[in-house]
Amino acid sequence: MLEKLYSRFEWLLVKADPVLQKIGYEKLDRPFAGVEKVTKGFLLDSQSCGQCIVGYTGLSCPMNCPKKMRNGPCGGVRPDGRCEVDPEMDCVWVQAWEGNKRLHANNYPIQIVQPPVDNRLLGHSAWLHELQKKRQTISGLNDDAV
Ligand code: SF4
Incomplete structure (x- = not known):
């Protein structure tokens, strides 16, 4: 919606x-x-x-990632899908993957490489x-x- x-x-x-x-x-x-x-x-x-790139990330904002990862998870995601840095939160990239699957059955915009954050x-x-x-x-x- x-x-x-x-x-x-x-x-x-x-x-x-x-x-x-x-x-x-x-x-x-x-x-x-x-x-x-x-x-x-x-x-x-x-x-x-x-x-904004939430259109590519299943509506999960990657800026909530403590490491500000813009192109997928850092590699430290816990086995239960929680964040390596903050075990209280779900990894935004696990959420992004799930959201992307829900929104785009056969098309994975999440695989498009994003440019780094422009702090300006x-x-x-x-x-x-x-x-x-x-x-x-x-x-x-x-x-x-x-
Ligand atoms: S586990 Fe996920 S949310 Fe946590 S720092 Fe790594 S990529 Fe970011």
Whole structure:
């Protein structure tokens, strides 16, 4: 349900992008980041890294990993699936694997290698960052077509 909700929301954001651009991403960053912190914090225990990859990790936020692993578990996961560093918590990557299996029966986006965390984006809006990336990709494709 969350994934469907997000894809609707993403579609809306893409449609609204020309207006958002006119207002200016810099002006919008703080309010957007604030809304994200509350909603994604509540729903996904998001840590507001500003470069969200939960779409690839079965909706498990990897920034909750004490070692901030972005591409799978550290290798120290306990036999019961708990974290090596904090035995009170489940390993976020065990949760990610299970979540990914539930969401993507035959397709494992979790296997796509993610770039390292860009600390300049911490606390900024991941939604606006994603929109910017999409726009750059599209304009790159258009440039290639010319
Ligand atoms: S066991 Fe999992 S959550 Fe704990 S440090 Fe390793 S990867 Fe991170």
